Amino acid sequence: MPILVALFLMPAASALGAERFALPKFKSGYELPPLEVPPAASDALEYLDVAALAAALALASYLALRARSRRALWVLMAASLVYFGFYRGGCICSIGAIQNVVLALLDNGYAIPFTAVAFFVIPLAVTLLFGRTFCAAVCPLGALQDIVAVRPVRVPAWLDHGLGLLAYVYLGAAVLFAATGAAFLICEYDPFVAIFRLVPFTRPNAMMEAFGGSMGMLILGAGFVLVGLFIARPYCRWLCPYGAMLRLLSRASKWHVTITPDECVHCTLCEDSCPLGAIQKPTTDLPRPDRLIDRRRLALLLILVPLLLAGGGCFGRYLGEPFSRVHFTVQQAERVRLEETGQITGTDDISDAFYKTQRPREELYAEAGAIRGRFDIGGTLLGVWVGLVVAVKLIHLSVYRTRTDYEPDRATCLSCGRCFKYCPVERKRLKTLKGEPTTP
Amino acid sequence: MTADANKPTDADKTNDAQQARQDELARVRYQAAVGTAIVAGTFCLLVGITLAVAHFQRTTVGLDESEELNNLRNALLKVSDPEDRKVIREDIRRRDLELRQGFFGRRAFTKTGGYLLLAGLVVFIAGAGLAAACRKRLPTPLRADQRKPAIGAQAARWAVTVIAVTLVAGGVFVVAYYGGAPDGEAPDGGQAVAVKAPPGREEIRKHWPRFRGPDGSGHSAYTNIPTTWNGKTGENILWKTPVPLPGENSPVVWGKRVFLSGATEQKREVYCFSAADGKLLWQKPVSTPASRMTDPPEILADTGFACPTCATDGRFVCAIFANADIACFDVDGRERWVRNLGAFKNSYGYASSLNIYRSTLLVLVDQGTPSKPLSYLLALDLMTGKTAWRTERPVSSSWATPILAHTAKREEFITVGCPWVIAYNPADGKELWRAKVLDGDVAPSPVYHSGTAFTVNTGAQLTAIPTGGSGDITKTGITWTAEDGLPDIVSPVTDGKVVLLVTTDGLLTCYAAADGKLLWEHEIDAIFMSSPGLVGDKFYLMDEKGVMRIFITAGGYKEVAKAELGEKSHSSPAFLDGRLYLHGKKHLFCIGKKRTSLTGPD
């Protein structure tokens, strides 16, 4: 109980209201200047981007399928590198747009920009019609790698097949993290965006301070460029998640680039021309493998499919928890929890930010728990997806296909046009070959 | 095309010279390309090394991180002589200029180096590409009988298997390295379980959840309360525990826990004691950014910084302090939320105690002057501390605590202020009725008994108001008023038959509850700050020195017992099963017969 010995009132406290110091009442006629902020940049450039993308795709398809000109494709590729890469900073690109689309499909609160939809859908549609001409001459990431591929060595087919799986895994992981709202992995680990933006050079400050950020990305990019001198397009072949989708669509494409403009004469000249190992040899001059063993193997693999899916799913569930720690809210909840239970003393920026909101901890924990739940499901699905990819790949490798001609593997062929000039039939068409093409 | 240069042709021998010249040209071209690539490559390497060395040799990162400059600034702060100041100031300005020039120079250096590196790389790629093109191998097709069968599929299957196993291994690593909650405790598991439902009225009656007990009128639910004790000899003192920081608030008790708060100008704390042995179970500081940055409020020393009594519902305990910090902890001492309500414009210091109603915390903030009232009733969500609702009040500063009355048809939250007594619906803050019966600095809290609320303040009157009304009932709805022996601090107490008033200087006045007839008066030579309690038919009244008088009213004042705490106290007693808790100036006392055991849930 208070004591009220003396009945007096304290002098009135300072000015009232939300602010500690009230806005003065100016007598000198001073007028409060309005708060001015610069308007948002015009989005005209975004429409130009979409138009440029559509035009470049149409041109690339024409040059690869009709004009069959490697040189023209190279020029278009360089132009794409300059415009989409260095001028537009490699952002937004079709690869990254996967994440915007996934987020838009799962999160109703996210408004997907029109450009993201266009960049995602248009190359898919074009690939369905003409094959991966997008990769050949439009994608700036591919263009950069293509240009630096000075002395590509042949990567053994078996290694190519094996590493090719990684792209599907990366795709699955990128979808998982985008769907849970945790991160845009593809953008975060885009190895070339630091080069496109010339970040460490225009931004020496960033180079100095953010070693884990743009500098790390630059080192990653430099690594890909160095490897790319000797191995053509390492990112495109083994990591690119959009390329993984294009591989599937390209298999079913309506039209596709061919090595020869006419009938294959089996001259074998084109055999080693592809730095991506995308040329498939005819099987006619080789003995057919033992069919009984093949069938047994296939049967075994088919039995293995559900096991792989189930195993992947079970294993993926365990991954949900560590993966969920990528999400900011989960990190914050864990930090706050550690502080609350006294396992860590003192606060850091993350927990300070939470305390500033004055929300109850339980609310944060509940939110983090819900996110973890989503990761449990997502991790399971990712595991199933990886199991499925491995199973399909193994089955695919175990089905014998007859080929009578040299033809591009529709999945891995990028329609770059390097093989054209090796074909004597093509040379005859271009009238740079005297005499008739022959078979050795 | 360069490749054509090496291509065997069907040319005549006479073309040999021309062929040789072409070969020579191709060789020169190749050497030039290789040379360019080597030079550009070396250049890139050198630029890269220089940049890396410069990067690691840097001494500062940002613009503003010079230790030296900070020291100079600190030196400047300590110096008062104008001449010395000038010297240091010049020193700072010169040094700062140097540092900035160094910083921007380094940035320009890095930028230039970066562009040189990039240009070098472009030249290198061009040169190397040209050189590679010069040395392009021609395809050398084999005849069909020279070819080896492809080993593709089998090896590829193995490669796929190896990659799959590697992925699993990577996954195992991720789970092992990043998986598992820190120290095996899941952040969402364990203690963060769903909060229990708020206790019911019957449950609340078993405890002492707020100032003056479950109904706020000082009524004990138990009759087995000791009447004799002695703080000096230790008679019937079960335990006494020192309270770290001072505070005029009264103990609140739920199950095995006793809560108090304490504060000084700088520090604010909430305490939880074990009811069994008085052990300090936890002690938590309360601090908000606002309180850290603002000056402590000007208050009366006798009110203190921790005058309001805490409130608990067995799940949470809430405390409010004179500087407007308000905090909520769970009963295990985990802070749930804390906020600051903004400096109170309330002379003497904030004193109204807290109330928990279901899942809201009701806070009465009466401040301002009669001409400019700034008062409001605030309901905070117990879980989050967010404002659930807020009702503005037409009254000036007051120091009384509202009570929750369970009337025949509804619940009424009865508040007193100057000049209005107002009853609100505790669920939404809507006003039920009001009466203009008070005046001055209102400090005695209202009491309620079976359909009638009694309000009183010195300079006004004692008023019996039947609850359940609506609108302004000043003229129509008042049962009786009386004007003798009006208290200025001590709250009244009623047993339904009589209403007892106690003034600070020791005048006890007893009225008949039904009609307001003055029954008796009695004077005690002591000073009273603490509000009386009622156990059965016995009144418990403690004076400032800690002497408890226990008496009954049977035609007059009849003292039953007198017990000494041996320590000054302003707080009101908390009555539990066989026990009595008192907050002295320095200690928390638990009074009871030694054999009494604890009851009630945890």
Add this chain to the structure above:
Amino acid sequence: MPTDNTTNNKTTRRNLFRKGGLAAGAAVVTGTAATLAAKGRSDGTVWQIDPEKCIQCGNCATYCVLDPSAVTCVHALKLCGYCDLCFAYFSPGFEPEAGIEAPAVESQLCPTEAIKRRWIEGPHYEYTIDEELCIGCGKCIKGCNNFGNGSLFLQVMHDRCVNCNECSIAEACPSDAFQRVPANHPYLLKGEDH
């Protein structure tokens, strides 16, 4: 299976697979496009800082892909107290000193002297931000939040921001203060909503 005339059969089967794949692929692509279109064409989003969440860690100055950063300090003058002793302007411990017209580096908090101080009347000064100089470090904001009205705050300037798909400051933000906001309402300004 593989006899002479099965080659044609196989080719047919492969073509059949391909046609099925083509139809399925077309269905998936158009389906996705239709779903996204049905969600309503939006003008998209831009990045912005929620001033209520920002804790002025300093990452905005260093993590942006631009130099200087697209984030600068904004001053809501209608929330400002026009104090003489401004904790956003003066280094801790320093007070406006008599005899010095323009307080310089020794007593200023801003590392780039981007806060301009102008006398209005009595003890009241107007403080404005020179956006050309501001690097978005947030030092002044801390001072203003701790001791003043909190009228200063950080915002992404949309004449500078290149709107990366994943903002690199947002990645580094320890308080999750970066959020995507509708492009037609690109700012979260203090003191403008009420």
